[in-house]
Amino acid sequence: MSTGTLRVEVFIAREALPLPGALVEIYDAGEWQGENPPIARLMTDESGRTEPVTLYAPDPALSQHPQEQTVPYSVYDIVVRMCGYQPQFILGIQIFAGVESIQQVEMVPAQACQTEVGVSRIPVHDLMGPPQPSLAEYSNGRITSRVIIPQYVTVHLGQPDDAAAPQVTVSFRNYIKNVASSELYPTWPENALRANIYRQISLVLNRILTGWYRSRGYSFDITNSAFSDQAFVHHRNTFSNIDRIVDEIFDIYPQKSNFEKCLYKKDNDSCQIICLDLERWETVALANRGDTPLGILQHFCKEHLSLVQAAQISGVPEAYPGTPLRFGSLGSSVRVVQRQLRRISKNYPAILQLTADGQFGSATESAVQTFQRIFNLTVDGIVGKATWYQISYIYTAVTQLAELSSEKSMFEPAAEDYPGHPLRNGATGESVEQLQVWLRIIGRFYESVPLIAAADGSFTTATENAVKAFQNAFSLVADGIVGPETWRQLQLACRNLKEGIDAGSGSPPVYPGEALRVGSRGDTVRIMQNSLNAIGRIYTGIPVLLADGIYGTATDNAVRTFQRLFGMDADGVIRRTTWNRIVSVSDSL
Numbered sequence: 163m164s165t166g167t168l169r170v171e172v173f174i175a176r177e178a179l180p181l182p183g184a185l186v187e188i189y190d191a192g193e194w195q196g197e198n199p200p201i202a203r204l205m206t207d208e209s210g211r212t213e214p215v216t217l218y219a220p221d222p223a224l225s226q227h228p229q230e231q232t233v234p235y236s237v238y239d240i241v242v243r244m245c246g247y248q249p250q251f252i253l254g255i256q257i258f259a260g261v262e263s264i265q266q267v268e269m270v271p272a273q274a275c276q277t278e279v280g281v282s283r284i285p286v287h288d289l290m291g292p293p294q295p296s297l298a299e300y301s302n303g304r305i306t307s308r309v310i311i312p313q314y315v316t317v318h319l320g321q322p323d324d325a326a327a328p329q330v331t332v333s334f335r336n337y338i339k340n341v342a343s344s345e346l347y348p349t350w351p352e353n354a355l356r357a358n359i360y361r362q363i364s365l366v367l368n369r370i371l372t373g374w375y376r377s378r379g380y381s382f383d384i385t386n387s388a389f390s391d392q393a394f395v396h397h398r399n400t401f402s403n404i405d406r407i408v409d410e411i412f413d414i415y416p417q418k419s420n421f422e423k424c425l426y427k428k429d430n431d432s433c434q435i436i437c438l439d440l441e442r443w444e445t446v447a448l449a450n451r452g453d454t455p456l457g458i459l460q461h462f463c464k465e466h467l468s469l470v471q472a473a474q475i476s477g478v479p480e481a482y483p484g485t486p487l488r489f490g491s492l493g494s495s496v497r498v499v500q501r502q503l504r505r506i507s508k509n510y511p512a513i514l515q516l517t518a519d520g521q522f523g524s525a526t527e528s529a530v531q532t533f534q535r536i537f538n539l540t541v542d543g544i545v546g547k548a549t550w551y552q553i554s555y556i557y558t559a560v561t562q563l564a565e566l567s568s569e570k571s572m573f574e575p576a577a578e579d580y581p582g583h584p585l586r587n588g589a590t591g592e593s594v595e596q597l598q599v600w601l602r603i604i605g606r607f608y609e610s611v612p613l614i615a616a617a618d619g620s621f622t623t624a625t626e627n628a629v630k631a632f633q634n635a636f637s638l639v640a641d642g643i644v645g646p647e648t649w650r651q652l653q654l655a656c657r658n659l660k661e662g663i664d665a666g667s668g669s670p671p672v673y674p675g676e677a678l679r680v681g682s683r684g685d686t687v688r689i690m691q692n693s694l695n696a697i698g699r700i701y702t703g704i705p706v707l708l709a710d711g712i713y714g715t716a717t718d719n720a721v722r723t724f725q726r727l728f729g730m731d732a733d734g735v736i737r738r739t740t741w742n743r744i745v746s747v748s749d750s751l
Contacts, residue, residue, distance in 0.1 A: 164221055165259065166259050167215060167217065168399075169212055171206075172206045172211075172269060174270070178560045179509055180210025182207060183205055184244040186203070186205070186241075187200040187202070188203075190239075191236075192239070194239045208510075220232065220236060225350070235287065237254050238255045239255065242269070250269060255399045258347065261348045261401050261402070262403075264400050268609070284397070309371065310475070312370055315331070315370070316383045317384055317394050318375075319385075321390065328631075329610065331605075331610075331611075338359065338412055339405050340394050340400060341362045342407075345358070351446060357440065360415065360416055363411075381623075409539065412551075415470060417467065418467060440462055448461055456469055475551065478555070482551065486546045487545040488545070492522065499530070500519070505557060506533070510556075514529040514532065528543070537552050565743075584643050584645045585643070586643045590619055590620050591619055598619070600655070601614050601625065611631045611635060612628050630642045636651050678741075679718075687717070688709050690721075690741070691707045691717060693747075698720070704723050722734045728747070
């Protein structure tokens with residue numbers, strides 16, 4: 163009998179905080195509401211993961227031929243419960259023989275949601291449905307030669323003109339993992355998987371970098387429709403072998419070798435990233451005869467292709483140094499890894515706390531191996547590109563969540579009062595700033611609420627879109643206007659999320675509400691002086707300060723140096739943004 167395995171990962175706030183002790187029950191498909199007991203009942207460990215469970219799966223030969231009509235995977239349901247959180251029901255998880263399926267479950271505090279349970283149904287695999295149409299058009303926009311991998315992708319869960327369809331914002335890599343798991347069988351030859359994933363990367367980059375939808379007035383980057391774009395199934399399981407391929411190649415795309423400024427040029431001089439539609443089943447035959455991923459791509463394209471690495475990856479603190487770090491490595495890149503793992507270990511305590519000394523010894527190797535095990539990477543203790551960027555992603559998630567606790571207090575008595583008039587696009591002021599703080603917090607916990615870049619007090623279109631998404635999620639009239647009821651629901655939602663934020667962030671010092679500058683005095687100045695001294699032990703350009711609570715010339719110089727080091731306006735004044743960055747950097751050391 164053939165079998166596959168299932169591992170469940172439970173967390174909150176976009177993987178910033180694992181949920182240990184969650185109860186996970188696995189059922190045969192359709193049995194979760196019946197009287198039969200679950201196949202397995204498990205608890206998540208301190209990293210929010212269950213042990214892998216072995217489950218029946220059909221013969222893998224069923225997934226190797228397009229003529230085969232038998233479903234090549236088995237289907238299971240899971241129920242996840244945790245005291246204080248909304249129960250989650252994931253129905254239709256797909257298990258293939260010889261493959262580990264990964265089901266991520268993002269929990270939300272129960273009081274912060276309008277409904278009692280969250281039910282997600284995974285439809286049949288895309289390859290079992292009707293054939294995808296050929297994508298006849300891609301883009302008529304020009305793409306510059308500097309291709310940047312975005313941090314997030316906003317996906318519209320419906321046809322483009324379906325205004326009632328929800329949207330979700332997910333990381334770029336998680337988007338590709340989802341699409342690849344939705345459109346490809348994980349049992350296929352690796353070269354076929356890689357060729358198809360290159361194509362999927364290319365299509366979403368095309369949609370984003372040319373503004374295919376946003377230039378037409380839509381508030382999303384791409385749809386989840388295989389007929390308009392490519393298949394994306396919110397909350398679906400992925401497959402560990404596909405995940406690892408994506409982690410390795412997510413920043414690589416095919417490009418015409420003789421055309422530098424555009425990724426692809428059609429006769430009308432427009433540019434697009436991909437010049438071909440792959441026939442998915444044919445890629446399997448090509449891989450089986452020994453073709454490389456590039457050779458498979460070339461088979462479908464008349465132009466000569468090459469695989470190109472993107473110029474930049476958005477949202478990462480440091481770019482990959484270009485060579486793997488391993489036992490015996492020395493230098494600043496090792497120190498970056500140690501510093502980031504040290505901060506991550508506060509949320510994922512299974513990871514050994516490290517000293518950022520720049521020496522890759524046995525302790526660092528052990529911490530890297532634990533991190534790799536938690537996040538389904540190859541467990542070799544070597545920091546290659548995939549491990550480097552996964553560390554960066556998780557580090558960014560935990561530090562951004564921590565920074566939210568340093569924002570203007572969510573629950574100041576004056577701030578809780580409704581301003582007395584609706585807030586809408588074009589409004590400015592402290593009430594808008596408070597609204598944006600709440601939306602930023604909620605956006606970390608709800609994928610359907612887009613992340614706002616900053617709480618700057620200006621009610622822009624981005625703020626309006628976030629308000630509409632919140633209203634949709636909480637069964638309010640989605641008009642993008644913050645009236646009394648929307649204001650009240652935002653308060654309630656944030657009040658119930660605050661405990662989770664404080665647990666993950668260690669309750670860092672909160673911005674005092676007024677800027678600190680030369681002449682300021684008191685405990686808040688002393689906090690900044692101590693934090694700058696801690697940072698100065700790593701970033702030696704920052705001068706050592708006497709932590710006397712007096713904001714003099716020396717403190718001003720230290721602040722300016724910090725601001726320059728971290729790409730900020732070097733004016734020597736500690737406003738909210740500088741405060742949050744100092745707290746975040748100090749907390750990560």
